[in-house]
Amino acid sequence: xxxxxxxxxxxxxxxxxxxxxxxxxxxxxxxxxxxxxxxxxxxxxxxxxxxxxxxxxxxxxxxxxxxxxxxxxxxxxxxxxxxxxxxxxxxxxxxxxxxxxxxxxxxxxxxxxxxxxxxxxxxxxxxxxxxxxxxxxxxxxxxxxxxxxxxxxxxxxxxxxxxxxxxxxxxxxxxxxxxxxxxxxxxxxxxxxxxxxxxxxxxxxxxxxxxxxxxxxxxxxxxxxxxxxxxxxxxxxxxxxxxxxxxxxxxxxxxxxxxxxxxxxxxxxxxxxxxxxxxxxxxxxxxxxxxxxxxxxxxxxxxxxxxxxxxxxxxxxxxxxxxxxxxxxxxxxxxxxxxxxxxxxxxxxxxxxxxxxxxxx
Amino acid sequence: xxxxxxxxxxxxxxxxxxxxxxxxxxxxxxxxxxxxxxxxxxxxxxxxxxxxxxxxxxxxxxxxxxxxxxxxxxxxxxxxxxx
Numbered sequence: 001x002x003x004x005x006x007x008x009x010x011x012x013x014x015x016x017x018x019x020x021x022x023x024x025x026x027x028x029x030x031x032x033x034x035x036x037x038x039x040x041x042x043x044x045x046x047x048x049x050x051x052x053x054x055x056x057x058x059x060x061x062x063x064x065x066x067x068x069x070x071x072x073x074x075x076x077x078x079x080x081x082x083x084x085x086x087x088x089x090x091x092x093x094x095x096x097x098x099x100x101x102x103x104x105x106x107x108x109x110x111x112x113x114x115x116x117x118x119x120x121x122x123x124x125x126x127x128x129x130x131x132x133x134x135x136x137x138x139x140x141x142x143x144x145x146x147x148x149x150x151x152x153x154x155x156x157x158x159x160x161x162x163x164x165x166x167x168x169x170x171x172x173x174x175x176x177x178x179x180x181x182x183x184x185x186x187x188x189x190x191x192x193x194x195x196x197x198x199x200x201x202x203x204x205x206x207x208x209x210x211x212x213x214x215x216x217x218x219x220x221x222x223x224x225x226x227x228x229x230x231x232x233x234x235x236x237x238x239x240x241x242x243x244x245x246x247x248x249x250x251x252x253x254x255x256x257x258x259x260x261x262x263x264x265x266x267x268x269x270x271x272x273x274x275x276x277x278x279x280x281x282x283x284x285x286x287x288x289x290x291x292x293x294x295x296x297x298x299x300x301x302x303x304x305x306x307x308x309x310x311x312x313x314x315x316x317x318x319x320x321x322x323x324x325x326x327x328x329x330x331x332x333x334x335x336x337x338x339x340x341x342x343x344x345x346x347x348x349x350x351x352x353x354x355x356x357x358x359x360x361x
Numbered sequence: 362x363x364x365x366x367x368x369x370x371x372x373x374x375x376x377x378x379x380x381x382x383x384x385x386x387x388x389x390x391x392x393x394x395x396x397x398x399x400x401x402x403x404x405x406x407x408x409x410x411x412x413x414x415x416x417x418x419x420x421x422x423x424x425x426x427x428x429x430x431x432x433x434x435x436x437x438x439x440x441x442x443x444x
Binding site for chain 1: 420423424427428430431434435437438
């Protein structure tokens, strides 16, 4: 009976994971065949947008219109739901640019007739997902904290024990070794970064609302995360850290006429957070692109006939399930690597002066 | 003769950029595969020599693989911008 239960649970997990792809394959009649532009479809899912498009049943779109909050230099504040752009292409002098530099974003025409961007703080899909995931994270972490405050020395079970595994793993194996003795000062920031990146990566993999927004695959978000690490590393860096950048312990000819080593060290101060930004952004974006591409495989082969389409659907389902599992691993690994490298940079910046031993004659 | 070939090549310059971007992305993927393959191989050797250190070696392997993949993804992001 034990092996039967295992087999049944494996089948249930497989069906759940493949549900996303199988639901995509509706029977297509000859007159509905439209050319699917795979590149446009994928880019549209990866980019930000002013409405949250969920699905299209028959001919009606099911989409959640999100608020548009815009301040224009000429006409002041505009606050409205983006469903206004469904009825007419232009609303109150604002419109969504169809192509060009500001494609997909709200623009208005200034006095000369050029397209210009107003000050845009709309709740777009990524912003809404960011706020939602942050609220979810706060609820989870505050719940865990309250459980510890109530019963500090009791061994935790269930979800709190599960969270304890993650927290202790990051605290003991990453933060403590990398930073050293004053790790408790930086542990809040590093743990927050880990759980923020982890929960946003995971929610990006869930295909249905409220998950499925490409948050950590957006370079603005990873830029801000890397900027936070950069600020913390350089504000809490000791004097020895800055001395080692601008006057390192190297032979004089590398420093004096042309400051070669100081220039290299200064570039290093900027490239390390830059690499953090690009690494997280590219990994998550590539993962989402692969999943979307494999799902589009089903639609692209529709025109090749029923048999080809069915076999390609089976292949697509298997590959998509596999890639989704890989993306779960990547979600954890990228959060772990971001946190570990931030901890390493902070630890390197908190360096104490080395005392060279004097050789006594 | 040579001039006509050069003129044709110059006219198709936009296509050349896409060719370069595609080639670059492919080479970056090969680089990532080679690098991570070597890391995995060394990790296997280490675990075979000392199975007790298995979990330490596994964690180090994953971290090193993530860093190498970061370098390869730099190239892929740049090629993506060109395309």
